[in-house]
Amino acid sequence: MAIDHAALMRLRFPEREFHWTERDTLLYNLSVGMGREMPADLPFVFERGLQSMPTQAAVVAWEDTWQERAGLDITKIVHGEQRVTLHRRLPASGTVRSAFRIAACYDKGPGRGAVLLAETVLRESGIDAPLATLLSTVFARGDGGFGGPPGRGPDPHPVPQRAPDRTVEIDVRPEQAMFYRLTGDRNPLHVDPAFATAAGFDRPILHGLCTWGMAAAAVVREACDRDASRLAHFEARFTAPVYPGETLAFDLWFDGAAVSLRARVPQRGATVLDHGLAQLQVPSHSHS
Numbered sequence: 001m002a003i004d005h006a007a008l009m010r011l012r013f014p015e016r017e018f019h020w021t022e023r024d025t026l027l028y029n030l031s032v033g034m035g036r037e038m039p040a041d042l043p044f045v046f047e048r049g050l051q052s053m054p055t056q057a058a059v060v061a062w063e064d065t066w067q068e069r070a071g072l073d074i075t076k077i078v079h080g081e082q083r084v085t086l087h088r089r090l091p092a093s094g095t096v097r098s099a100f101r102i103a104a105c106y107d108k109g110p111g112r113g114a115v116l117l118a119e120t121v122l123r124e125s126g127i128d129a130p131l132a133t134l135l136s137t138v139f140a141r142g143d144g145g146f147g148g149p150p151g152r153g154p155d156p157h158p159v160p161q162r163a164p165d166r167t168v169e170i171d172v173r174p175e176q177a178m179f180y181r182l183t184g185d186r187n188p189l190h191v192d193p194a195f196a197t198a199a200g201f202d203r204p205i206l207h208g209l210c211t212w213g214m215a216a217a218a219v220v221r222e223a224c225d226r227d228a229s230r231l232a233h234f235e236a237r238f239t240a241p242v243y244p245g246e247t248l249a250f251d252l253w254f255d256g257a258a259v260s261l262r263a264r265v266p267q268r269g270a271t272v273l274d275h276g277l278a279q280l281q282v283p284s285h286s287h288s
Contacts, residue, residue: 032213061098062184073142110145156275164251
C-alpha cells in the first residue's frame with residue numbers, strides 16, 4: 001500500500017514513560033564494549049560512581065512499532081543514520097517521558113524508496129527542558145513513488161581527507177549481539193541463523209546501534225579521558241553490516257571540540273560506519 005504523505009504527517013503518537021536502572025546501564029555499557037580495559041573502564045562497569053554512555057539514550061525509550069502504524073513495508077526498512085544530542089548528562093538510572101514524531105518523509109521515486117526522519121525527545125519526569133534529542137534516518141526501500149516531496153534528510157558530516165590522527169581496533173565478541181539485544185531490540189536478525197539467512201545474510205549480524213555505541217565508546221576513551229559527560233552530540237551513518245567475531249578499526253580525526261570518525265572491518269575492506277561526528281564539551285568532573 002502506497003504511503004499517504006498527508007496522513008502520515010498528521011500521525012500523532014502519545015507520550016510514553018520509560019524507566020531504567022543502574023543494572024540497565026551496566027548491561028548497555030558492557031554490550032558496547034566497556035569493561036575490556038580494566039581498571040580504566042571501572043566507572044562504566046561498577047555501580048559506585050557509575051557513568052552512562054550518551055548513546056544509551058537511544059535505548060532507554062526503545063520503540064519501533066511506529067513503523068507499522070506508518071504503513072511502511074517493515075521487511076524492507078533499513079536504519080540509515082542515527083544522531084543523538086545530550087542537553088544534560090544522561091543519568092545512570094531514571095525516568096523519562098518520550099515524545100516521538102515523524103519529522104519528515106521524502107520520496108526518492110518509484111523503486112528507489114522513501115526516507116523518513118524520526119525524532120524522539122526525552123524529558124526527565126517533572127522537568128520540561130529536554131534531556132536528549134534523537135534523530136533517526138530510516139530508509140524504507142519498498143515505499144517510494146507515492147508522490148511525496150523530494151529530499152534526503154540532513155547532510156552527512158564530511159570526514160577529513162587526511163590520514164586519521166588515530167586508529168584503534170576493537171574485537172566484536174561472538175556473543176556481543178546476544179548481550180546488546182537485551183537492551184531493547186530483539187529483532188531475530190541478530191541471533192537466529194535461519195532468520196538471518198532468509199533476510200539475505202550468511203549469519204546473524206550485529207545491531208547497527210551496537211556498532212554505533214562501540215564507536216562512541218572509542219571516542220569517550222580516546223578523546224574524553226573516559227569522561228562520558230563530555231560527549232554532547234554523536235552521529236554516524238550505517239553503511240555495511242558487521243558480523244560478531246570480526247575486528248573493527250575506528251579511524252579518528254581530532255579538530256578541537258569535533259572528532260570525526262569512520263569504522264571499518266579491515267578483513268573485508270568494508271566501511272561499516274561513515275560520516276561520524278562527535279561534538280565535545282569541557283570536562284564536567286561530575287559523575288554522580
